[in-house]
Amino acid sequence: MSSQAFELKGEMSLLSVLLLSATNMSEIQTTLDEKRENAHQLLDRSPVIVDCQKVSEQATELDFAQLRKMIAETGLIPVGIRNLPEALENAASESGWALLRHGHSRVRATTLPEKTEAVDEDNATAVDSSDDDGTTAAVQRLRVVQRPVRSGQQIYCPDGDIVVMQQTSAGSELLAGGSVHVYGALRGRVLAGVQGDKTARIFCQNLEAELLSIAGRYRLLDDIEDDLKGQAVMVYLEGEKLKIAPI
Amino acid sequence: MTSGKGGVGKTTSSAAFATGLALRGYKTAVIDFDVGLRNLDLIMGCERRVVYDFVNVINGEANLRQALIKDKRTDNLYILPASQTRDKDALTQEGVGKVLEDLKADSFDFIICDSPAGIERGAAMAMYYADDAVIVTNPEVSSVRDSDRILGLLQSRTQKAEQGGTIREHLLITRYNPERVESGDMLGLEDVLDILAVPLIGVIPESGGVLQASNSGNPVILDTESTAGQAYDDFVRRFLGETVPHRFLEVEKKGIFKRLFGG
Numbered sequence: 361m362s363s364q365a366f367e368l369k370g371e372m373s374l375l376s377v378l379l380l381s382a383t384n385m386s387e388i389q390t391t392l393d394e395k396r397e398n399a400h401q402l403l404d405r406s407p408v409i410v411d412c413q414k415v416s417e418q419a420t421e422l423d424f425a426q427l428r429k430m431i432a433e434t435g436l437i438p439v440g441i442r443n444l445p446e447a448l449e450n451a452a453s454e455s456g457w458a459l460l461r462h463g464h465s466r467v468r469a470t471t472l473p474e475k476t477e478a479v480d481e482d483n484a485t486a487v488d489s490s491d492d493d494g495t496t497a498a499v500q501r502l503r504v505v506q507r508p509v510r511s512g513q514q515i516y517c518p519d520g521d522i523v524v525m526q527q528t529s530a531g532s533e534l535l536a537g538g539s540v541h542v543y544g545a546l547r548g549r550v551l552a553g554v555q556g557d558k559t560a561r562i563f564c565q566n567l568e569a570e571l572l573s574i575a576g577r578y579r580l581l582d583d584i585e586d587d588l589k590g591q592a593v594m595v596y597l598e599g600e601k602l603k604i605a606p607i
Numbered sequence: 608m609t610s611g612k613g614g615v616g617k618t619t620s621s622a623a624f625a626t627g628l629a630l631r632g633y634k635t636a637v638i639d640f641d642v643g644l645r646n647l648d649l650i651m652g653c654e655r656r657v658v659y660d661f662v663n664v665i666n667g668e669a670n671l672r673q674a675l676i677k678d679k680r681t682d683n684l685y686i687l688p689a690s691q692t693r694d695k696d697a698l699t700q701e702g703v704g705k706v707l708e709d710l711k712a713d714s715f716d717f718i719i720c721d722s723p724a725g726i727e728r729g730a731a732m733a734m735y736y737a738d739d740a741v742i743v744t745n746p747e748v749s750s751v752r753d754s755d756r757i758l759g760l761l762q763s764r765t766q767k768a769e770q771g772g773t774i775r776e777h778l779l780i781t782r783y784n785p786e787r788v789e790s791g792d793m794l795g796l797e798d799v800l801d802i803l804a805v806p807l808i809g810v811i812p813e814s815g816g817v818l819q820a821s822n823s824g825n826p827v828i829l830d831t832e833s834t835a836g837q838a839y840d841d842f843v844r845r846f847l848g849e850t851v852p853h854r855f856l857e858v859e860k861k862g863i864f865k866r867l868f869g870g
Binding site: 509 | 804
């Protein structure tokens with residue numbers, strides 16, 4: 361094995377998603393410029409994938425080569441594109457885009473379109489495109505967990521809220537498209553609004569979480585004020601800032 | 608008997624537990640799932656009587672009666688040793704299930720599965736058919752974290768869980784040292800219970816009696832003088848439904864004689 365220079369592995373990574381809501385190239389350029397003004401440090405050199413879900417009807421108007429260049433000039437690294445009509449896949453591919461198969465992170469129409477959003481993206485091995493056509497079965501809006509969530513366990517509710525009736529342990533992970541409520545100590549990682557819903561919130565009886573995240577904005581336990589640790593709190597987004605308030 | 612982490616006292620506890628049940632008249636078998644790193648036979652003092660082992664039975668090279676070792680000290684107690692020359696891959700789910708069914712058919716009341724450390728095949732096989740799980744934990748953070756992980760697996764990787772049920776969980780804290788808890792070197796009972804949120808079935812104090820018992824191949828529960836032996840006996844009684852208050856949780860106040868002549 362040691363003679364191999366690398367291993368090829370599939371793994372989950374956190375990526376920013378640029379969810380297009382317009383196809384007019386100059387409009388996109390304007391928004392990109394704005395972003396660069398406001399948050400250039402945040403965006404600098406971070407990999408991004410472009411999602412065309414909302415513009416798939418008008419996607420023929422897109423100039424893929426130019427889009428790639430524009431994004432790169434903003435300081436982002438364009439790695440791939442998804443939710444393109446099949447007819448356009450070739451064009452995008454020829455312009456150097458990696459085509460990403462749709463994983464599990466369909467973005468809800470209610471999400472605000474103009475920001476980049478961090479979601480879990482299976483960027484290497486996602487081959488499951490069965491839900492591409494939007495004919496998925498009834499989505500789960502609420503997942504209630506009666507038992508403690510243990511280290512190593514992951515609760516995932518991509519399109520709804522998670523309610524844990526007990527505690528969560530260090531090393532556990534809650535991932536919700538919506539909000540998360542924990543009626544006990546919150547010790548693991550918790551990510552609400554994983555599909556970009558910035559109105560998602562996190563509630564818990566006893567804040568000891570390793571990581572709190574809403575729509576990609578996160579804080580680690582070490583960044584949290586000491587007087588909030590161990591308290592019953594609500595976590596929410598105010599603009600770009602993750603706020604923690606006692607309840 | 609499971610824990611995640613190694614060296615916390617699973618085998619010692621399995622031996623004590625099985626012996627305690629057998630002493631109360633229950634026909635009990637204790638199985639060593641630690642294939643390749645067999646220890647239970649040493650703790651039970653029957654290492655020289657091992658002819659056939661668990662893997663031989665699974666592979667059909669011996670029948671259960673040939674492999675079961677009858678304990679010399681305690682009636683109703685049988686040991687099924689692990690193979691020392693094989694590894695955990697020798698354990699198959701069907702094979703383990705068949706052995707457990709055969710033991711039940713042979714009118715065994717209790718079957719204690721002594722799990723190896725880790726979360727891999729050996730541990731998975733030991734927990735799969737369980738009705739009850741005793742999680743053995745030392746009062747320190749890494750052991751508690753690993754136990755928490757095991758508790759998660761118990762919720763999903765058991766036959767009961769796959770059929771939509773749950774297995775009963777019991778927390779057994781071993782090597783508890785009240786002095787070190789008081790001085791802050793060790794997690795307290797409350798801290799462990801707070802993190803794991805599992806019903807407590809026993810606290811075994813750290814005791815020289817445990818090492819002595821292991822080395823001499825006598826289950827520590829037979830040493831009724833030692834605090835650990837007494838605490839294991841309390842644990843068995845609680846498991847069988849008795850209400851027994853927890854002991855040995857406070858720092859022992861040494862009297863003048865003990866201080867002068869040593870405890």
